[in-house]
Amino acid sequence: MHMADALISPAVGRTMWAVAAGALVCSAYKVRQELDEKKVPMMGVLGAFVFAAQMINFTIPGTGSSGHLGGGLILAALLGPYAAFLTMVSILTVQALFFADGGLLALGCNIVNLGWMSCFIAYPLIYKPFMRQPSQRKIFWGAMIAAVSALQLGSLGVVLETWISGVSQLPPGLFALLMQPIHLAIGIVEGLITAAVISFVWKARPEIVERTVSGEPYGPISLRPVLTGLLIAALVIGGGLSWFASTHPDGLEWSIFHASGQEELETEGGIYQTLARWQEKIAFLPDYGFRQSPKADESVQVETAAWPSVNGGTTVSGLVGGALTLMMAVILGLGIQWCKRRSA
Amino acid sequence: MQGLESAWHSLHTIDELAFKKSIIHQLPSVIKLGVTLVFLVSVVTFPAEDIAGLMMMWVYPVLMISLADLPWLFLLRQMMVMAPFALMIAIWNPWMNQEPGLILGSLMVTQGWISFASIMLKFGLTVLSGLILIATTGMEGVCTALLRLKVPQVFVTQLLLLHRYIMVLMDEAGRVVRAYQLRAISGEGIQYRAWGSLLGQFLLRTMDRADRVYLAMRLRGFDGEIRLLRAERFSSASVLFLVGWCVFFLLARFCNIPYLLGEWLTGGWR
Numbered sequence: 001m002h003m004a005d006a007l008i009s010p011a012v013g014r015t016m017w018a019v020a021a022g023a024l025v026c027s028a029y030k031v032r033q034e035l036d037e038k039k040v041p042m043m044g045v046l047g048a049f050v051f052a053a054q055m056i057n058f059t060i061p062g063t064g065s066s067g068h069l070g071g072g073l074i075l076a077a078l079l080g081p082y083a084a085f086l087t088m089v090s091i092l093t094v095q096a097l098f099f100a101d102g103g104l105l106a107l108g109c110n111i112v113n114l115g116w117m118s119c120f121i122a123y124p125l126i127y128k129p130f131m132r133q134p135s136q137r138k139i140f141w142g143a144m145i146a147a148v149s150a151l152q153l154g155s156l157g158v159v160l161e162t163w164i165s166g167v168s169q170l171p172p173g174l175f176a177l178l179m180q181p182i183h184l185a186i187g188i189v190e191g192l193i194t195a196a197v198i199s200f201v202w203k204a205r206p207e208i209v210e211r212t213v214s215g216e217p218y219g220p221i222s223l224r225p226v227l228t229g230l231l232i233a234a235l236v237i238g239g240g241l242s243w244f245a246s247t248h249p250d251g252l253e254w255s256i257f258h259a260s261g262q263e264e265l266e267t268e269g270g271i272y273q274t275l276a277r278w279q280e281k282i283a284f285l286p287d288y289g290f291r292q293s294p295k296a297d298e299s300v301q302v303e304t305a306a307w308p309s310v311n312g313g314t315t316v317s318g319l320v321g322g323a324l325t326l327m328m329a330v331i332l333g334l335g336i337q338w339c340k341r342r343s344a
Numbered sequence: 345m346q347g348l349e350s351a352w353h354s355l356h357t358i359d360e361l362a363f364k365k366s367i368i369h370q371l372p373s374v375i376k377l378g379v380t381l382v383f384l385v386s387v388v389t390f391p392a393e394d395i396a397g398l399m400m401m402w403v404y405p406v407l408m409i410s411l412a413d414l415p416w417l418f419l420l421r422q423m424m425v426m427a428p429f430a431l432m433i434a435i436w437n438p439w440m441n442q443e444p445g446l447i448l449g450s451l452m453v454t455q456g457w458i459s460f461a462s463i464m465l466k467f468g469l470t471v472l473s474g475l476i477l478i479a480t481t482g483m484e485g486v487c488t489a490l491l492r493l494k495v496p497q498v499f500v501t502q503l504l505l506l507h508r509y510i511m512v513l514m515d516e517a518g519r520v521v522r523a524y525q526l527r528a529i530s531g532e533g534i535q536y537r538a539w540g541s542l543l544g545q546f547l548l549r550t551m552d553r554a555d556r557v558y559l560a561m562r563l564r565g566f567d568g569e570i571r572l573l574r575a576e577r578f579s580s581a582s583v584l585f586l587v588g589w590c591v592f593f594l595l596a597r598f599c600n601i602p603y604l605l606g607e608w609l610t611g612g613w614r
């Protein structure tokens with residue numbers, strides 16, 4: 001479920017980065033404030049545990065396939081939400097850097113989808129209420145429902161972020177229809193693994209599970225990271241959208257043309273014009289990508305401007321130039337290696 | 345995610361690559377992180393139809409890999425492992441958009457296929473640049489850069505500890521799974537009845553290990569912070585490296601050099 005850089009727009013990447021960074025700073029503050037030095041190596045080693053455990057195949061009964069552990073909820077159950085969030089972020093960072101599993105620009109999206117949802121939504125709202133007076137059955141259902149909902153929210157996040165980015169032209173409804181059921185199945189398996197592990201730990205060493213739920217390690221959960229995240233998202237979305245438009249001059253020109261094409265706006269100027277331009281940009285957003293069938297005359301103009309290459313001659317120039325550039329890049333690389341080998 | 349063994353191999357190889365001594369390896373980590381981020385943003389903002397322009401961006405990975413003496417095949421293999429995920433989402437574009445995008449004689453390529461190619465090219469570029477960053481900087485380098493950028497110390501410590509223990513715990517997970525498989529009757533995966541006990545035992549052992557690690561760290565004077573040696577110097581060459589690449593990315597992004605080159609070359613033909 002890790003999103004790649006190639007599938008998101010910078011605006012979405014930046015917004016999600018800001019949300020993730022806000023929650024990260026908040027969690028770091030909270031962990032630092034109630035720092036129990038012993039938790040520092042515990043977070044590191046448990047992070048490595050989740051990393052390794054994610055690679056173990058668990059055979060799903062009755063089918064030939066296998067499931068995996070997600071990890072966010074187990075970490076929250078053992079470390080509390082703040083330390084678990086920091087640990088999840090570190091896991092996702094290592095996955096992005098070493099395994100190219102999710103890109104660096106998309107890291108914010110992945111942190112929100114896979115870490116934030118399980119630590120700050122599923123854990124406090126679903127898992128924790130189940131654990132007030134833990135019993136075998138409550139642990140099972142708490143872990144199960146929390147894991148399934150965290151994954152459902154996460155995959156919904158992927159759908160929304162992909163749709164708003166506009167790089168993939170898959171309609172959001174269809175994409176959601178593909179994503180949600182698959183992640184329901186994955187979530188159930190993940191929930192079963194999580195429930196099995198937490199039950200086992202509870203039987204073997206009940207104090208580990210109960211201590212975390214009673215809020216001992218890091219105090220009761222506050223809504224601060226959730227609210228900070230949402231606030232930053234709201235603030236950045238505006239800036240994000242304007243940047244988005246400026247990176248696609250045709251979109252900006254199109255919206256400016258619309259905005260300034262109306263006389264009243266020109267005379268009123270100032271804030272109204274800015275607002276109108278914003279509105280145009282926002283309205284343009286879902287249609288970004290390649291707008292399908294042009295409806296009005298202006299759209300036809302934009303359409304042809306955005307696609308200058310429906311012309312044999314220019315196409316050939318682009319292809320020849322592109323191929324040549326790539327060839328030159330490769331020759332340059334080979335040349336450097338040859339020179340190095342000679343001098344060595 | 346890859347299997348335990350291949351993941352272990354990848355991590356180990358990248359850690360070793362980071363110890364090389366090329367001119368790229370010697371640059372300050374924060375400069376390399378900055379260049380990588382500017383590169384990523386430039387690549388992602390390329391319009392979908394500008395595939396020729398995107399070709400110019402390949403100069404960066406090619407040059408960096410050559411200068412840093414990184415193994416081509418290894419990086420390409422790492423990239424290919426993740427390609428199916430991008431492919432799964434990009435492959436829908438040709439179906440969703442069948443408007444003509446490019447006409448080559450009698451051959452018509454739809455906008456969907458062009459944006460598909462654009463996504464895959466961008467995927468290759470972004471993945472390679474991330475791998476180049478970590479293979480030339482290493483985890484400690486990246487953490488030094490993060491500290492310079494005022495990322496909270498708790499998180500950087502967490503990242504360093506995680507990186508140090510991943511190899512240890514992957515070894516251990518490998519042993520646990522091998523021990524299970526030697527005793528199990530059928531199949532590679534863990535059967536349902538053993539899910540909780542296998543992972544639970546492994547988890548408890550991990551937590552005991554964390555306690556021992558903590559005691560060992562305390563004995564050596566650990567106070568909640570891991571100190572990194574920050575001896576990186578900003579030479580004029582490193583600033584030139586940063587500025588040079590940024591100018592190049594902007595040029596590549598806003599002037600379609602390959603297209604101009606192609607037009608110049610095919611000018612007579614047209």
